[in-house]
Amino acid sequence: MAEKKVIAVLGATGAQGGGVVRAILADPDGGFAARAITRDPSSEAAQALAAGAEVVAADVDDEASLERAFAGAYGAFCVTFFWAHFSPEAELEQAGKMARAAKAAGLEHVIWSTLEDTREFIPLSDDRMPTLGGRYKVPHYDAKGEANHLFTDAGVPTTFLQTAFYWENFIYFGMGPARGEDGSLSLTFPTGTGRIAGIAAQDIGASAYGIFKVGAPLIGKTVSIAGEHLTGEQMAAAFSETLGEPVAFNAVTPDAYRGFGFPGAEDLGNMFQFTTEFEEQYCGVRDLEETRKLHPGLQTFRQWLEENGTRVPVAPAG
Numbered sequence: 189m190a191e192k193k194v195i196a197v198l199g200a201t202g203a204q205g206g207g208v209v210r211a212i213l214a215d216p217d218g219g220f221a222a223r224a225i226t227r228d229p230s231s232e233a234a235q236a237l238a239a240g241a242e243v244v245a246a247d248v249d250d251e252a253s254l255e256r257a258f259a260g261a262y263g264a265f266c267v268t269f270f271w272a273h274f275s276p277e278a279e280l281e282q283a284g285k286m287a288r289a290a291k292a293a294g295l296e297h298v299i300w301s302t303l304e305d306t307r308e309f310i311p312l313s314d315d316r317m318p319t320l321g322g323r324y325k326v327p328h329y330d331a332k333g334e335a336n337h338l339f340t341d342a343g344v345p346t347t348f349l350q351t352a353f354y355w356e357n358f359i360y361f362g363m364g365p366a367r368g369e370d371g372s373l374s375l376t377f378p379t380g381t382g383r384i385a386g387i388a389a390q391d392i393g394a395s396a397y398g399i400f401k402v403g404a405p406l407i408g409k410t411v412s413i414a415g416e417h418l419t420g421e422q423m424a425a426a427f428s429e430t431l432g433e434p435v436a437f438n439a440v441t442p443d444a445y446r447g448f449g450f451p452g453a454e455d456l457g458n459m460f461q462f463t464t465e466f467e468e469q470y471c472g473v474r475d476l477e478e479t480r481k482l483h484p485g486l487q488t489f490r491q492w493l494e495e496n497g498t499r500v501p502v503a504p505a506g
């Protein structure tokens with residue numbers, strides 16, 4: 189049998205990269221092998237991958253470590269970790285290091301997990317939403333989009349994977365239904381009647397694996413994915429069924445959401461305003477059938493809820 193093509197996976201112990209590793213391991217005859225990159229190969233999460241994947245150490249802040257981790261591989265899945273530091277500048281620097289390391293290692297196919305540079309839709313001079321950090325509208329989107337050219341400029345054969353809102357945010361990011369003082373449940377987003385393109389985090393990695401399998405025809409292309417496009421009202425209705433009690437949709441304004449005060453509230457308020465005001469383009473490019481072609485097991489929100497609904501914490505009043 190031909191030698192397997194090694195995919196070096198950043199964030200392998202996390203949501204996106206973990207999905208890539210699991211997809212490769214679930215397809216032993218697919219011709220690919222997973223090299224899981226972690227800062228700490230001795231951690232429990234890394235050890236759990238070691239049964240099927242090669243596990244190597246690297247840090248996205250250390251270019252030489254990335255070069256070592258990419259050496260001899262066919263491809264790499266590259267992702268940055270905005271919520272670990274809240275710094276778009278750090279993402280740009282890290283993406284540059286990934287791109288240079290990928291070039292040095294002679295990788296044949298890199299997937300860069302990216303998002304729209306929203307400044308191409310809403311220039312900084314447009315005051316419908318505040319400019320953040322002096323040069324961003326949606327910092328955790330803009331820097332990823334801005335970083336696209338670093339891969340192209342370095343001459344790395346890259347597919348630009350535009351991801352979507354993870355439904356896991358309902359579990360880990362406190363975005364799920366909350367109980368009000370009157371005891372009733374509501375789901376709060378500043379999206380009005382707009383649809384949110386969402387996806388099970390696991391399906392991002394599985395779609396990325398689909399891209400590696402397609403290979404050359406997707407190099408230089410942007411692939412945008414989602415599991416479903418749903419309004420806040422529709423997600424609240426699905427939660428009502430899962431939880432067995434009514435969940436109302438609480439549509440607040442983007443300004444109100446930006447003012448909620450939790451870390452990242454302004455960034456996310458701007459993000460939801462962007463995805464709502466540019467819904468046709470945002471959902472339009474995230475074609476569900478195209479995503480399903482890459483990953484036939486793509487979950488709908490209700491399927492995701494069936495499996496994960498009991499893990500969604502319901503925040504108490506106050």
Ligand SMILES: NC(=O)c1ccc[n+]([C@@H]2O[C@H](COP(=O)([O-])OP(=O)(O)OC[C@H]3O[C@@H](n4cnc5c(N)ncnc54)[C@H](OP(=O)(O)O)[C@@H]3O)[C@@H](O)[C@H]2O)c1
Nearest residue numbers: 199201202203204226227247248268269270351352353354
């Ligand atoms: N939440 C959403 O809805 C959403 C939607 C679209 C895109 N995104 C983007 O997704 C990105 C995060 O991806 P994710 O959710 O897969 O992350 P994650 O689940 O938080 O996983 C991060 C993993 O990356 C590793 N890591 C962290 N810092 C590292 C470093 N300096 N060097 C090497 N590895 C490091 C950690 O592994 P070790 O500890 O093992 O090293 C960790 O397990 C963010 O940039 C975010 O903007 C999020």
